[in-house]
Amino acid sequence: MAETIADDTTETASSIPVDVDWAFAASVGRRIARPGPRVTRYTMEQARAELTDAAVRAEGPVREVTGLADGLRVPAARVVDRAGWIDAASTSMPAMVSDSDEPATGVGAKLAGLQAGGLLAFLSSAILGQYDPFTVDAETGEPGVLLLVAPNIIAVERQLRAAPADFRLWVCLHEVTHRVQFSANPWISGYMRDTVGSLAGGDEDSMTEMLARVTEALRSGKPREKGMIGVMQLLQSPEQYAAFERMLALGTLLEGHADHVMDAVGPAHVPSVEQIRAGFDARRTAARNPLQRLFRALIGMDAKMAQYVRGKAFVDEVVDTVGMERFNTIWTSPDTLPLMSEIDEPSTWIDRVL
Template identity: 65%
Template sequence: MSADSDSGTDEVPVGARIDWSVAATVGRRIARPGPRTTGYTLNQAREELFDAARRAEAPVREVTGLADGLPVPAAEVLDRKEWISAAAQSMSSMLGGGLSDEEKPSPSITGRVSGLQAGGLLAFLSGAILGQYDPFTPDRQSGADGVLMLVTPNVIAVERAIGAVPSDFRLWVCLHEVTHRVQFSANPWLRDHMLDNVALLTTDTGESGAEALRRITESLRSGRKRESGVLGAMQLLQTPEQYEAFSRMMMLGTLLEGHADHVMDGVGPGLVPTVGRIREAFDKRRNRPQNPLQRIMRALIGMDAKLAQYIRGKAFVDEVVATVGMARFNAVWTSPETLPRPAEIDEPRLWIDRVL
């Protein structure tokens, strides 16, 4: 028996075994500093992001028809190290399977090693995240689930890189992230749906290495149609139940991101004068060539799959809204059963026929 053995860990979600305090510490230590800027410019950007997040709420609610009458919580405007701390807390909550701090296992050698690895990933992501709606972390002011986070140095870095008008770019970023806040605020069941599927994905199946190898070999021999790239690897490596949960999460993410992009196109031209230039420059930046290390990291964390989500999801929302209108489209938020299925994302008429 190794020093890392812990009786009963089979019942503990994999994510709960990661030492997230180590992840946060390591991530903060190795995170790259933000762009050089004066204190005045940094404070001005922070204040403008606070204000932009507040101003974005009303037009997003008007276009979507969601969350009307609910309170508008303030956003949290963070630096990279603050985002790492918040993200580690969120990951602990999301991947902990609902366990309280007292129920989670004591930190172990494996947990600390996993924490080191997670810290490296958080450090990498801390330089890429512009904004994020986190449905798993309580708002510090209201105590309600969910907080909108905006990462000031990254916003400044990108607006400089693409030559955007700062005030326009900051509002543009907030429109996207506020749409996510509206989605979850108006439909609280989305959070539980995500947690249920994450629990399936992170549960230790008890499958031995030999059993997993046999299952993968049989799948390869069967000739069944599989996805390509990272998605195909996930399909092979996960149990059928886990892959179904993974597919549901992918479809939900595709809907959420596509809906947010649709809303940005609907709201943006009236609020952001240079939205056309921002969209063009931002898309070029997202698709520009990366060095080999960046390409590997993008593949490992699924960033390319996420970019595909924006495109497929927006096309789905665009077509459904154009066909039936936003009010009827909003039936998609009724329950897990009304979310689009994989075949329906690329054939919106199938979703319309099934749900409407």
């Protein structure tokens, strides 16, 4: 949950090169990350305990609404600070984008690490929670770790003037939905890894080839996506852009489904959910200065915000039309996932798959 409640692993991984010195990236990120809000030790310990408990309490209602992961073990969440999130992300990223256990070395890997460290530092203050399907849980030895970033959750609940207990459970409902999505459908993590591999694999196109694609697109006059997605469409090879679209469609589904579940569960378990949702949506759309808008556009965060809106609308319409049980057909295989063209036309997914 990125200032929205985002799991940003997919988009971040698709924008970072494979050969990164991740240990250096983590050290850079920790060094330049902004400090969190000022809190007493007692307040932080209380928040950690409450978030740990809320992550467990959220599991039952999420399973009931989704019909997923029934009977599976309820793992404990890891409550971390910003430095802890950076360390976790720097471990997860290489597991996602590379099959090699050997760390990248050399000047190029250091430069890429510097870039990645700056990105991790920025995201460390925006992420409220994240389910990481690629990191192995040290206690269970199984893949999959739910991270909750306590200082960021405290900062947002203060800004929204939300009841801390309600807001913390609300955040956990979203993040636990991600955990349930992956634990009930283990093939998704492999599909995600393969898709990222398609994005990063192959020889780099020459500048001449990229310019040729841009020129041809401009001459053809064919409609293209707007914003950052349109840029990716122009600069990537057809194979890479197809992989990018698959990743975008998956991310839109995962986030939209989590937002749908959060709102379905919320009224019965979070007394002030309407106030929280209203304040949170206003925060998402708040005006930002030009530098913030530029940086968010460059790292794809504004596209991430759109994923919540488009994805939730898709899930809402399909569930309203066919019910949650038939909606869950979507988790069967890559072939039953929605195409990007179907996200805004849910009836076309229903016709194709159901």
